[in-house]
Amino acid sequence: MEHPLLETVNDPADLRKLTKDQLPALAGELRDFIIDIVSTKEGHLGASLGVVELTIALHYIFNTPADQLVWDVGHQAYGHKILTGRRDVFHTNRQLNGLSGFPRRSESRYDTFGVGHSSTSISAALGMAMASNLKGETEKHHIAVIGDASIASGMAFEALNHAGVSKANLLIVLNDNAIGIDPSVGALKEYLTNVKKDRQLAKNNIIKALNFDYSGPIDGHSLPKLLKELERLKKKKGPKFLHIITTKGKGLKKAEEDQVKYHAPGKFDKHTGALIVQPNKEEPPKYQDVFGATIMELAEQNKKIVGITPAMPTGSSLKYMMKKFPDRAFDVGIAEQHAVTLAAGMATQGLLPFCNIYSTFLQRAYDQVIHDVALQKLPVIFCLDRAGLVGQDGATHHGAFDLAYLRCIPNIIIFAPRNEIELRNIMYTAQLGLDFPIAIRYPRGRGITLDWKKPFEEIEIGTGVELKKGKDIAVVTIGNMAQNASEAINNSMGKERIAHFDLRFLAPMDENLLHYIFSTYKKIVTVEDGSIKGGMGSALCEFAVKHRYKNKIKILGIPEQFIEQGSVEELQFAVGIHPKSIAVQLNKFL
Incomplete structure (x- = not known):
């Protein structure tokens, strides 16, 4: 033209x-x-x-x-x-x-x-x-x-x-x-x-x-x-x-x-404006839609549940609850600080507020998380969408810091589901009643599970899981990095020698599991979709120092720099947490 x-x-x-x-x-x-x-x-x-x-x-x-x-x-x-x-x-x-x-x-x-x-x-x-x-x-x-x-x-x-x-x-x-x-x-x-x-x-x-x-x-x-x-x-x-x-x-x-x-419509016909729709095929759901469907399912059973979002009802998929339960789901506008303290106020009165905020936007309400929620041990349920690398929106929007900036706060549970079923189950567990607030962080985009609407199961707070046994190296992941690590292990030269553990909870950590890992495997590789500085790998190093373990530890995650724009796959390659990048590191460690 x-x-x-x-x-x-x-x-x-x-x-x-x-x-x-x-x-x-x-x-x-x-x-x-x-x-x-x-x-x-x-x-x-x-x-x-x-x-x-x-x-x-x-x-x-x-x-x-x-x-x-x-x-x-x-x-x-x-x-x-x-x-x-x-x-x-x-x-x-x-x-x-x-x-x-x-x-x-x-x-x-x-x-x-x-x-x-x-x-x-x-x-x-x-x-x-x-x-x-x-x-x-x-x-x-x-x-x-x-x-x-x-x-x-x-x-x-x-x-x-x-x-x-x-x-x-x-x-x-x-x-x-x-x-x-x-x-x-x-x-x-x-x-x-x-x-x-x-x-x-x-x-x-x-x-x-x-x-x-x-x-x-x-x-x-x-x-x-x-x-x-x-x-x-x-x-x-x-x-x-x-x-x-x-x-x-x-x-x-x-x-x-x-x-x-x-x-932000994606690709469209520039003449008509019609969206270019991809061929219809069955795909795993977006994590945000798992949240949206699950909170509605739980809200039908538990009248104490309310939903809050600061101006992102569509992006968070809280819009479905807002339509079905308009008196129990609230868009408070671009007001993250207000959203957090509003949730705290509701929690004092016995409600169960699910406060859905993008990881990068929760940074704007850090004082409220500390002062108004954690200090008072109010059981607010934070659902942190867009955690980790988010792609083309770049440095201002990557959810790179939540594991690090939340881990130093007392009285808060931190959980990252490795798949959609775990997201459903931790939401179910949270609304059963907790003594502390909980932050549930999950990534942008689609998950990995087609058949994800399973019956709810309660998750024991502070427990990790062993996903694969091994002999020499333990790979410890949190959240959706379990998928990347599993793929990397399967493509490594000595996959039978590599064990894989999903920590799940960054706070409280599963210390029994960690003692088993550190006493069984000489070499440990940690993988997280978050800041290396202050994140899960740092937490394991602190654990090792406290208990005088001498294991070799390799930390993979987002380095100490602001990551710019690109596709998630490109950026995972750039920082070394793509499955192929992890496999290279595992082969070196072997």
Whole structure:
């Protein structure tokens, strides 16, 4: 497809050479370019399509990168990347050694702040603006683009509260499309909906009360309106707030009609928008769907069970419980800290809260896990989806640290199922009643078991299992790495010499099993889909030191570095936990 205007824009300076009358045509070309690439390479579609006109207008009016632009979240920054010198390599987006799917400071001087998690833009841009004031750079502009789902987060409110009493030259653009990944929720969402309808409310709203120069709402797809208002705001000093209304998926009919599915739709026909469906074959379920089906099954039997997720009902598959038991399943919006303490409050009253949070997002609620849950021994059941390497979303989204950051906390049980049946059974066990909170971590994607809906069986807390006997080497795994290790052992030269154990619980560890392993096998290999530093291998080394064992231990896992984007298989190769990589290490050890 031809893109004559877009091909002349290698950076925003080229963009500013165009006339305002040319910009709508450029917007059409930019939209087509995004659709063209994402339809075959996959990625986040709807959010970037919704801000095409805004992206052009911001770079046209402001002198980026001297004027600093922060996106919140980076899902919507594809157009920004294409206009800032990355058009010709945009086809590598989210691929191994390619562009990051999110803004990244090391990738471009136009990416002023890395944004893989939400609700950070106002704090970051305010920090930049205050620094400019201190340095005497009073003509410099600082712009934060934030969605209506992100601005409902506590961190965004904290930043608004501070910005309103600052003298910072800050512009906040609220991209209001009433949806994040799933539809936005909460009282603020309802308030914004009313502001759009009631002009009087727009004149006297909560943003004005926080000392911002508020304008809008305006049509975020009208370049003339955007350009005019941004020109006006550019001349004003102090904190400013522009409220724009957009449509997520704008320009692709199916993406506008099904905004949840087309947030990141996979491959699709670029002309019709129809998803490219793979041939129908029986496959193991996704772990998230095992969770979704199991919590509904348990909730039917146990009325104390409630479900909580911070803005990921579709991604976590809690949406099924929300539909069947709407009074017992809650999407609390992008508010991980609130989700954890809400669950703690419910637990004090005898409920059994299943708090489903992606591993990488639980990092945002670390204090609440320690202070509000573990310290008080409240039996919250954390279900940590997307644990381990997650693929193309890259460094901000890998669940690399949960084993390490949870293991040091007292009063918490940590379990990783090696398959779907174990996930069902630990969820069943947890709702029978525990004296402590439990964190259940499981990976993104499909499992390994077709016939997974077995009758529930209780799991004894703190017990590991022997999966295979051996003579010389013991391989100890946790979670889904059992599958990788089993495959590696079967492909090793001396497989009859290699034993395999699934630790299952990182806390409390099965010390009886560990004494057996350390007293029986001279060489031990540990394999985990998590950080080597502080993880399961570290725990076994600590055990060995405590009990004065002298065994040789080889630790395989995610090294002490941030892992970038790529397929899960590529990344497992890169860090050495792919079955073929493990087999190489086993052969060396033999």
